[in-house]
Amino acid sequence: MSRDFYIFSNGRLKRKDNTIYFIDCLENKRTLPIEQINCIHLFGEIDLNSKLINYLSQYGIMLSFYNYYGYYSGTYYPRKKNVSGFTVVNQANHYNDYEKRLYIAKAFVDSAVHHILKNMRRHKEGIEDLIERIQNERKNIEEAQRIDELMGIEGRIRKSYYKSFNKILKSDFGIQKREKRPPTDPVNAMISFGNSLMYTTVLSEIYKTQLDPTISFLHEPSVKRFSLGLDISEIFKPLIVDTVIFSLVNNRVITFDEFDIEEGICYLNEKGRKKFISEYERKLGTTIKHRKLKRKVSYRMFIRLECYKLIKHFIGDEEYKPLKAWW
């Protein structure tokens, strides 16, 4: 029953009585039961010491840091306990063999497109032409011979997808085009914020498995980031982040008051972030009856299951079929 905690206030995080205490700048104390923590996200200015880090490591709890604007800056994670050289070697083999790599990359893109279309069909008035365009583009995925070709297809699909946001979002929110680094309008700011949350969630789930987060298939594995996290988030971004945005905007939970614009950079302020995160956490906790496992599974668990399926594929146990939401 572990869950994520989000710290927005400034203060001190410390180990006391074999559990975690948070003391904010007004000396209010609160205990976080160590057994209930999955991950702690720090948005405020927090002091902490190595005693705390050592204790968190014992329980395998990750600390994620975000900067002033709410962008992900990094994670502290404990020594990895689940390691398997065998899996990593096989994972790398699947990267090295271009055919095998292409198969996995295609699976990721196809699943992402499936979820994109699912979102669009739910709000289909006025965007039938865009849906059709994406459906036509989707046929090219099968034939793609190279990864960059695949990336091109995905880029074009996303462009049409983001165009449809203007019709899907009911109030005055709109989007001209996708802009990141930095986002300039509220919708872009929400997409960026949501994607960075998604990225940390996926990474924390990868960390619980034997996969190596640096070896990726769709994105080029580069030195500075955990690109497998980017690959797997691709599947879940439309499924989780975008639906969170739609429900926040269309139910008028979030308004323009929850955004700050400074020198052309638009970002969610603290109130906005809290609203976004509560909806995001609610979404991750939603359960769906799994057809194969025959029990209820949360969205967060679906991410982990995706990792397990990849492992099975790598070690030649079962062919990887990406998640395609059936509900």
Added chain:
Amino acid sequence: MFVILTYDVGEKRVNKVRKKLKEYLIWTQNSVFEGEITEGKLKKCLYEVNKILNKQEDSLYIYEIRTSSHIKKKIIGIDKSFDDIFL
């Protein structure tokens, strides 16, 4: 699973019990803890608390609720909202 845990233990052991329970659940009032917990963790928690208790003098009541959506919680006076995920 949601549990509410209340205890009445001798003065000597009260701090030990409280500290142990703090690792697993949220301390809401004097001698009252509550929170979401898995069955396995609850078992582990009770096993550890058991070692502290003196069964002749102390008592520990555990109220288990299968689904937390069935709880209707009303608060009179100060709402400390300890179960908030935002700090």
